Amino acid sequence: MSSRGRPRNFSREEALASAMRLFWDKGYDNTSLTDLTQAMGLKPPSLYAAFGSKAQLFIEAVDLYGRTDGAGIWDELETAPTAKAAVHDLLRRTAENFTRGGEPRGCMVVLSAPQMAGGDPEVCDALKVHRLEKQVALERRFERGVADGDLPEGTPCAAIAAYVASLQHGMSIEARDGATRETLMAIADCAAAGWDAMVAASIKPN
Amino acid sequence: MSSRGRPRNFSREEALASAMRLFWDKGYDNTSLTDLTQAMGLKPPSLYAAFGSKAQLFIEAVDLYGRTDGAGIWDELETAPTAKAAVHDLLRRTAENFTRGGEPRGCMVVLSAPQMAGGDPEVCDALKVHRLEKQVALERRFERGVADGDLPEGTPCAAIAAYVASLQHGMSIEARDGATRETLMAIADCAAAGWDAMVAASIKPN
DNA sequence: TCCTTTCTGTATCGATCAATACATAAATCG
């Protein structure tokens, strides 16, 4: 391996964590290299040597987010006893996570880069992949619910996953607009309260 | 008035409409003055004389959006016979509106400027005001539903408005991620299917 | 007609952006 050469003067992990926090708070476009180098405590050449480019640094930061601050939201998706319990827990964890003091509000994967024409496609696609992975995880969980018998046969799992994902994504917007934890919790409870009827009605759409 | 001086060489309305389309498609940050002047068919000094600044032009463009492309979504909010019908209609119009061919997908008010630290506060606040106005309109509509008797006494109108707003905002994310009209319609139908049970359960939150 | 007013086109401003050239410092290898 390469233990040769002058050793690094900073912790790559800590620097990446600082970048994550900054991207999460300010978004990809609004975070400049000046911001990054100051927060990470290093100079531009060190940043480029360690991370390649601003875009690659961002993608690494999003991965870190998914493994740390953003992970707890999804902790019980698989272990919850039923699909309904999994969704209710997911949304309540979302409400709690999105309103922690001292942290940026809402989800980095939803908010930190606008999915707009003209944006860096590398960056947008990375976030889109993260979002769709979670939506697929929801769909799979609902399919398991059908297999487990806590969802009726014929449940449109993809549609319900899109519904839950849409609601959870919207909660990031609400959080950034200043919604309180109580408001977000109420949203979670609304979804849970309508769950059984929604599932029952969705089997025959019309 | 001021009919003096050299007359304008372009239609202010048409130029504003072009700017709106561009901001809607690319977002505020990703739309440069070069993009704008090209699409609007004028030179920078004319743009600044007519609209003041990029930020003010954007705010005017958002207002235009709310009066044109974004308006139809909310057309039946007040005229629908019940709160439930109003929400179902709203979400189905949303699904239709967000997947029109030849137009950018999703809502300009939700997508076109990230609500992030470091963004132009003038721009962010203008969009936030638009979002909250619609959420308040939902809350008022639900209060009317209580008065009309199609929602039970004690319905938490603010919480349910936050739920519907959150879902509708999330549909913009889904739309930009490529969701089909059928998927968005399914989301709308999910919400409608669970509505009665959600309302009934929400009266006593626990 | 001449003056004032307003708009237009050219050309460019200073600021900021992401990214690097370059020389030096600090480590391993032979």
Add this chain to the structure above:
DNA sequence: CGATTTATGTATTGATCGATACAGAAAGGA
């Protein structure tokens, strides 16, 4: 030791950003 490799700090690059200075053109008012 000397050679190689890698990281660091200073200084700067070309590009692009939003916004304007300036002079000329086109209108109304006197």
